[in-house]
Amino acid sequence: MLLLTSIFVTVLLPYVNSDPSTSTSTAVPAPTVGPTKEVGKLPALGWNTWNAYACSIDESKVLAAANQFVSLGLKDAGYEYVNIDDCWSVMSGRDNTTGRIVPDPTKFPDGISGLASKIHDLGLKIGIYSDAGTKTCAGYPGSLGNEAIDAKTFTEWGIDYLKYDNCNVPANWSDAATPPDDDWYNSNSAIRYRRMTAALDAQSRPVQFNLCIWGTANVWDWGARVGHSWRMSGDASASWSYIVSIINTNAQHLDSINFWSHNDMDMMEIGNGDLTIEEQRTHFATWVLFKSPILLGTDLGKLSDDQLTIIKNKELLEFHQDPVVGTPAAPFTPTPSAPTTSTPEYFVGRSLKGTHVFVVNTAANTTMKTFNFANVKGLARGGRGSFKVHDMWTGKDIGKFTGNYTFSLAAHDTAAFFVSPL
Ligand SMILES: *[C@@H]1O[C@H](CO)[C@@H](O)[C@H](O)[C@H]1NC(C)=O
Numbered sequence: 001m002l003l004l005t006s007i008f009v010t011v012l013l014p015y016v017n018s019d020p021s022t023s024t025s026t027a028v029p030a031p032t033v034g035p036t037k038e039v040g041k042l043p044a045l046g047w048n049t050w051n052a053y054a055c056s057i058d059e060s061k062v063l064a065a066a067n068q069f070v071s072l073g074l075k076d077a078g079y080e081y082v083n084i085d086d087c088w089s090v091m092s093g094r095d096n097t098t099g100r101i102v103p104d105p106t107k108f109p110d111g112i113s114g115l116a117s118k119i120h121d122l123g124l125k126i127g128i129y130s131d132a133g134t135k136t137c138a139g140y141p142g143s144l145g146n147e148a149i150d151a152k153t154f155t156e157w158g159i160d161y162l163k164y165d166n167c168n169v170p171a172n173w174s175d176a177a178t179p180p181d182d183d184w185y186n187s188n189s190a191i192r193y194r195r196m197t198a199a200l201d202a203q204s205r206p207v208q209f210n211l212c213i214w215g216t217a218n219v220w221d222w223g224a225r226v227g228h229s230w231r232m233s234g235d236a237s238a239s240w241s242y243i244v245s246i247i248n249t250n251a252q253h254l255d256s257i258n259f260w261s262h263n264d265m266d267m268m269e270i271g272n273g274d275l276t277i278e279e280q281r282t283h284f285a286t287w288v289l290f291k292s293p294i295l296l297g298t299d300l301g302k303l304s305d306d307q308l309t310i311i312k313n314k315e316l317l318e319f320h321q322d323p324v325v326g327t328p329a330a331p332f333t334p335t336p337s338a339p340t341t342s343t344p345e346y347f348v349g350r351s352l353k354g355t356h357v358f359v360v361n362t363a364a365n366t367t368m369k370t371f372n373f374a375n376v377k378g379l380a381r382g383g384r385g386s387f388k389v390h391d392m393w394t395g396k397d398i399g400k401f402t403g404n405y406t407f408s409l410a411a412h413d414t415a416a417f418f419v420s421p422l
């Protein structure tokens with residue numbers, strides 16, 4: 001009886017901001033409220049501190065990126081979010097009186113709110129980072145059990161975007177097995193994220209919500225009910241092998257992508273490592289054609305003209321940000337006799353303007369590529385007759401073709417075409 005009473009009493013306790021390591025509650029509040037539709041309709045365009053600086057961040061680096069959005073023409077191209085990743089707060093713990101996470105006063109002397117004002121004054125938006133566990137990946141305070149106070153704090157500071165990571169999850173909050181009926185929306189993993197969705201929803205400022213859940217818990221099945229975008233994998237690296245692997249992963253979950261609903265292929269590595277310029281084009285173009293968030297992840301001041309040309313490409317960004325078509329490009333078989341490649345290479349997508357074809361060369365040498373117009377799904381007249389092929393990279397028409405278009409593509413490069421009937 002004593003036991004029953006104590007369970008009864010605990011269940012009735014309201015959900016309060018508590019330290020999950022000390023709470024004795026057995027009720028797990030599992031709010032069902034969805035993410036705001038006021039933001040996050042289109043995949044985010046912006047920048048994030050992590051790939052460039054990891055934990056070595058401060059206000060001057062973040063403000064430098066914001067100012068470079070303006071000076072390099074990135075703001076005009078549509079880049080909007082300037083996002084702070086891990087390591088921005090006091091590591092030892094929350095404010096002992098208010099329970100709030102405290103910005104590191106050395107790194108952020110004006111606090112996050114002071115920085116947010118400066119970024120807003122440039123006509124840009126600011127993002128922050130927390131974690132659906134007790135601590136962030138780098139060991140700073142996490143938000144599990146403190147969702148309400150953290151959502152309130154972030155929005156009071158003027159935050160517009162939250163990346164929510166998946167480290168330091170208490171054992172009883174993880175998922176040991178597949179939930180009954182494969183219902184991952186009701187898994188512990190999803191509920192940890194759903195709590196933050198509800199906490200954000202209770203604030204007056206709309207926040208774009210990114211679930212950094214590393215492609216676990218079948219997030220593509222339920223992500224849109226909880227956030228605006230969700231990570232499909234562990235962290236990216238500046239490598240061709242990462243680009244190929246995330247294309248393969250994402251190609252299996254294209255049904256999840258639409259307005260307010262984006263598979264996140266992770267932050268950009270253009271400017272980092274030793275990717276060839278062709279590989280950097282493929283990196284950008286495949287994030288574009290799958291409508292992934294594109295968050296630049298390098299010291300913007302060091303980008304070459306060639307790299308800036310890639311990330312500011314008008315026609316690819318227009319496809320990514322299309323206001324009428326929310327779905328991504330999807331693989332197609334380019335000719336009746338085309339061999340099946342382990343990584344899809346030919347993609348067809350639609351936009352406000354019409355039909356686009358993207359071709360990735362996964363081979364390590366220059367290769368001839370061909371697609372028959374009759375194989376391009378959705379093309380006018382079933383692909384019969386002549387078509388104009390336009391190069392989205394250069395913004396120039398290539399010419400008029402009948403039956404197929406055949407061209408040479410450099411190793412690891414991606415071609416991007418707008419194909420219209422004549
Ligand atoms: C895990 O344990 C904590 C502390 O007892 C509790 O507050 C929380 O609700 C538990 N989580 C789940 C999913 O049972």
Ligand SMILES: *[C@@H]1O[C@H](CO)[C@@H](O)[C@H](O)[C@H]1NC(C)=O
Pocket residue numbers: 090092093094095096102
């Ligand atoms: C809260 O108190 C603890 C223990 O005294 C201390 O280590 C921690 O730094 C304090 N937190 C803040 C944000 O001052």
Ligand SMILES: *[C@@H]1O[C@H](CO)[C@@H](O)[C@H](O)[C@H]1NC(C)=O
Pocket residue numbers: 362363364365366
């Ligand atoms: C290009 O590379 C592919 C494998 O990546 C190989 O099958 C093909 O023979 C190569 N072609 C040339 C012209 O070297």
Ligand SMILES: *[C@@H]1O[C@H](CO)[C@@H](O)[C@H](O)[C@H]1NC(C)=O
Pocket residue numbers: 335370402403404405406
């Ligand atoms: C493409 O069309 C040209 C010109 O009609 C033709 O010669 C060629 O055989 C076609 N290529 C393929 C792969 O169908």
